Amino acid sequence: MTDLGGSGSRGERLNLLGLTRPALEAYVSDLGDKPFRARQLAHWIYKRGEPSIERMTDLAKSFRARLAGCAEVRVPEILEVRQSGDGTRKWILRADASQAFEMVFIPEDDRGTLCISSQVGCALDCAFCSTAQQGFNRNLTTAEIIGQVWLANRELAAAQAVARLGERPAERPITNVVLMGMGEPLANLRSVIPALKILLDDHGFDLSRRRVTLSTSGLAPQIYRLAEEVNVALAVSLHAPDDALRDELVPINRQHPIAELLEACWHYLDEQNGRSVTFEYVMLDAVNDSPAQARRLGRLLAGHPAKVNLIPFNPFPGTRYRRSPAEKILRFRDELNALGIIATVRRTRGEDIDAACGQLAGRVIDRTVVRLGRKGTARLGRSTLSVVVQP
Numbered sequence: 092m093t094d095l096g097g098s099g100s101r102g103e104r105l106n107l108l109g110l111t112r113p114a115l116e117a118y119v120s121d122l123g124d125k126p127f128r129a130r131q132l133a134h135w136i137y138k139r140g141e142p143s144i145e146r147m148t149d150l151a152k153s154f155r156a157r158l159a160g161c162a163e164v165r166v167p168e169i170l171e172v173r174q175s176g177d178g179t180r181k182w183i184l185r186a187d188a189s190q191a192f193e194m195v196f197i198p199e200d201d202r203g204t205l206c207i208s209s210q211v212g213c214a215l216d217c218a219f220c221s222t223a224q225q226g227f228n229r230n231l232t233t234a235e236i237i238g239q240v241w242l243a244n245r246e247l248a249a250a251q252a253v254a255r256l257g258e259r260p261a262e263r264p265i266t267n268v269v270l271m272g273m274g275e276p277l278a279n280l281r282s283v284i285p286a287l288k289i290l291l292d293d294h295g296f297d298l299s300r301r302r303v304t305l306s307t308s309g310l311a312p313q314i315y316r317l318a319e320e321v322n323v324a325l326a327v328s329l330h331a332p333d334d335a336l337r338d339e340l341v342p343i344n345r346q347h348p349i350a351e352l353l354e355a356c357w358h359y360l361d362e363q364n365g366r367s368v369t370f371e372y373v374m375l376d377a378v379n380d381s382p383a384q385a386r387r388l389g390r391l392l393a394g395h396p397a398k399v400n401l402i403p404f405n406p407f408p409g410t411r412y413r414r415s416p417a418e419k420i421l422r423f424r425d426e427l428n429a430l431g432i433i434a435t436v437r438r439t440r441g442e443d444i445d446a447a448c449g450q451l452a453g454r455v456i457d458r459t460v461v462r463l464g465r466k467g468t469a470r471l472g473r474s475t476l477s478v479v480v481q482p
């Protein structure tokens with residue numbers, strides 16, 4: 092039987108969105124048709140953005156009728172759209188009656204980056220992240236993860252068509268996808284791996300592996316799993332140059348400390364023939380931003396294929412942290428550069444619509460509180476973690 096991953100609950104029609112090509116081929120042959128129909132279907136769904144099986148006109152009418160009886164293309168529902176003064180756009184999408192998740196499009200001169208979510212809320216409880224304040228509600232399905240890219244493509248293409256009426260068709264608006272929205276993608280590998288495969292598949296979204304980036308807070312064992320399955324760019328939220336501080340800021344560090352995490356990163360690069368890992372480092376005033384800390388970080392990474400991306404902290408209501416002043420951020424960058432490490436400062440985008448890094452809070456109301464809280468972590472064994480980390 093076909094694996095109906097991401098199809099929703101029983102009795103519903105199968106959601107074709109979110110099936111990898113082998114799964115789509117298996118489904119089509121279960122229906123008694125040739126596997127090449129799967130490629131045609133994928134072309135309609137991903138390349139042409141067509142949600143209606145009825146309108147997939149080069150498929151035989153009888154096949155369309157059979158397919159429409161048991162399957163559909165079901166995309167997340169848009170609850171709200173916010174447009175920032177700097178061109179950044181955020182969509183709030185329905186997860187269910189009381190829950191929402193978010194995606195953000197960041198246009199730049201030479202690229203268009205879509206930042207997508209992998210979970211509703213997050214369980215990892217990083218001290219400086221607003222999503223963490225919400226707690227964890229549930230994993231997104233593959234269809235919901237892929238549905239974000241599908242929807243954003245449609246929305247942006249429609250906006251371009253209006254803006255450039257009469258001109259030649261615009262280029263594809265989304266050139267890069269980053270899993271840096273709500274959630275910890277490596278805690279939802281079951282949905283995230285097929286989603287990454289569809290993003291890369293030349294019959295799917297056909298993105299190059301360098302243009303798809305997964306960002307993790309540092310689930311070291313899952314980095315090994317990822318290395319076996321799919322080849323995308325890896326970003327790691329490091330945020331501190333030593334275990335004592337990282338234990339505070341990124342509590343998963345208490346289970347997978349820096350040395351174990353870095354080993355997993357270098358293994359990933361070896362396995363995937365990757366160029367470098369990007370280490371994200373949020374700049375928190377008087378917490379992790381001193382020149383000595385920069386040098387310590389530099390020594391940790393020197394000689395390895397590593398880049399550092401410094402992220403000015405984005406405040407949110409109730410936080411005890413402040414953003415480092417610009418001159419401290421530049422000094423930190425210069426210290427790293429002096430040690431031969433490429434370090435860049437991320438330009439903050441979409442702040443006016445709460446779309447900047449760490450500001451995605453969705454509306455996680457009915458949350459299950461499985462956060463790695465300050466007190467809780469000491470007591471957390473593997474069994475508790477398995478609530479959020481799928482095999």
Ligand code: SAH
Binds near residue numbers: 327371404450
């Ligand atoms: N869970 C994943 C992906 C989501 S966060 C991870 O931890 O990597 C994407 C990036 O934004 C991470 O590097 C995260 O640490 C950073 N971030 C979170 N909150 C932030 C904030 N308030 N200001 C700036 N960056 C933040």
